[in-house]
Amino acid sequence: xxxxxxxxxxxxxxxxxxxxxxxxxxxxxxxxxxxxxxxxxxxxxxxxxxxxxxxxxxxxxxxxxxxxxxxxxxxxxxxxxxxxxxxxxxxxxxxxxxxxxxxxxxxxxxxxxxxxxxxxxxxxxxxxxxxxxxxxxxxxxxxxxxxxxxxxxxxxxxxxxxxxxxxxxxxxxxxxxxxxxxxxxxxxxxxxxxxxxxxxxxxxxxxxxxxxxxxxxxxxxxxxxxxxxxxxxxxxxxxxxxxxxxxxxxxxxxxxxxxxxxxxxxxxxxxxxxxxxxxxxxxxxxxxxxxx
Numbered sequence: 001x002x003x004x005x006x007x008x009x010x011x012x013x014x015x016x017x018x019x020x021x022x023x024x025x026x027x028x029x030x031x032x033x034x035x036x037x038x039x040x041x042x043x044x045x046x047x048x049x050x051x052x053x054x055x056x057x058x059x060x061x062x063x064x065x066x067x068x069x070x071x072x073x074x075x076x077x078x079x080x081x082x083x084x085x086x087x088x089x090x091x092x093x094x095x096x097x098x099x100x101x102x103x104x105x106x107x108x109x110x111x112x113x114x115x116x117x118x119x120x121x122x123x124x125x126x127x128x129x130x131x132x133x134x135x136x137x138x139x140x141x142x143x144x145x146x147x148x149x150x151x152x153x154x155x156x157x158x159x160x161x162x163x164x165x166x167x168x169x170x171x172x173x174x175x176x177x178x179x180x181x182x183x184x185x186x187x188x189x190x191x192x193x194x195x196x197x198x199x200x201x202x203x204x205x206x207x208x209x210x211x212x213x214x215x216x217x218x219x220x221x222x223x224x225x226x227x228x229x230x231x232x233x234x235x236x237x238x239x240x241x242x243x244x245x246x247x248x249x250x251x252x253x254x255x256x257x258x259x260x261x262x263x264x265x266x267x268x269x270x271x272x273x274x275x276x277x278x279x280x281x282x283x284x285x286x287x288x289x290x291x292x
Contacts, residue, residue, distance in 0.1 A: 005271070007056040011042035015095065016052045023089050024101065039271070040215055045104055053083065054099040061097035063215035066141040068100060071214055074191065077134075079127045081105055081202075081210035105212070107204035111197070111277050115234040115284060118198065122237050124208040125201070126244030129225055133190045133248075136219030146194040147220020150180040150256055153263045160266035167269075167283065171290055172262060179259030183252040185221035194218050196228040197264070197281050222249065226257035227264055230288040231281060238288070262289045 009015075013032040020028040030047035037043075040060030044052045055061045071084045087101035110118055145153070157176055161169040193200075194216025202210040226249065229238045242254070249257075268282030 005039055005057055005059070007037075007042075008058055009056060009095065009097075011037075011044070011054045011056050013044060016044045016046075016054065019054070019089055019092065019095060019099065020046075020052070022092060024087050027087070027101065038213070038275075041213075046101065049104055050086070051083075051102050051104045052089075052099065053085075053102055054089075054095070055097045058097070060215060063217075064098045064100060066217050067214050068098065070141070070217060074132065078131050078211075080124065080208055082214065083210070083212050105202050105204075105210040107202035107209050109199050109277070110201040110203050110208070110232065111199040111281055113198070113203065115232075115237065115288075118232055118234075119237045119240060120206055121201065121203065121208045122233060122240035123244045125228065125232070126241050128208075128211055129196075129222075129228075130245065130248060132193060133222045133225070135188045136191045140189070140191065140219035141217055143194055143216055143218035143220075146216050147189065147192050147218045147224050149184050149221070150182065150223075150259045150263070154180055157263050157266050160270040163270050165270050166266050167286055168290060172266070172286065175290065176259065176262055179255055179262065182255040182259060185223065185253070185256070189219035190222050192216075192218050192220060192222065192225050194224060196225045197231040197268075197285075198228075199277055199281060201232070221253075221256065223253050223256035224260050226254065227260035229254075229257060230261035231264060231285045234288065235292065258289055261285050265289065 016032055033045045035043040035045045041053050042056050046052050055064055068085050068088055071082055075082045075084045083102040085100035085102055089099035091097055160166055161173050195213060200213040201208060229241050233241055265282045265285035268278050272278035
């Protein structure tokens, strides 16, 4: 069985309190409450309106800096809220990486909703994708596992399929062998969220209110983000999402998107045994990809 990567630094309320006291003392008297601990970062709620986002391992440290640098640039053109840092934190002798204070958004993750309950998210999520997918500058963050040609993910997908953690691995492999040969993206690289699955979407009163976790922010093939058609929706929701983006992407891009959905699902299934919500997203995605 495979779990998410181990934490290299234990981020808890006590550590966050110390960081705030040393670097943002005007915020240090507010109550702290652990809100989430993902593969890369820990979120600690700060009072009622703020949150602290801190890396739990070195591989995520540079991703925080990407958010600090680029979210203020991208957020004004996006139709939903994003966790733009309102304060920056830096390394210390007892915590080696950058960290951020962001706004706290009310709502629940879309991953707790049944797929049929996510249909209302299709058009607003398409609007988010359409607003984000614009040509990126040359100094946009590079991500070796997002936005790249599908063939570059082949070894990782094969390894995960051999782990015993992915259902219907033989059928998945047959489909993967077809999808990974879809024509590659040859246009200029576009801005990408990089990890656009329902656990990174917040819903309040049935509406999409925020897209969070831009740690995988990068530039490249938009098919990586379009994989959310399978990660987030069932067939009717996927049809609504595609209709809202009609004409924006060609058939080859949608084929690669299905391949990306497969690749991302195998990652969720191979590394989320201790995060049931993410494993459920992976299982849903495999069913949807195999079903069309």
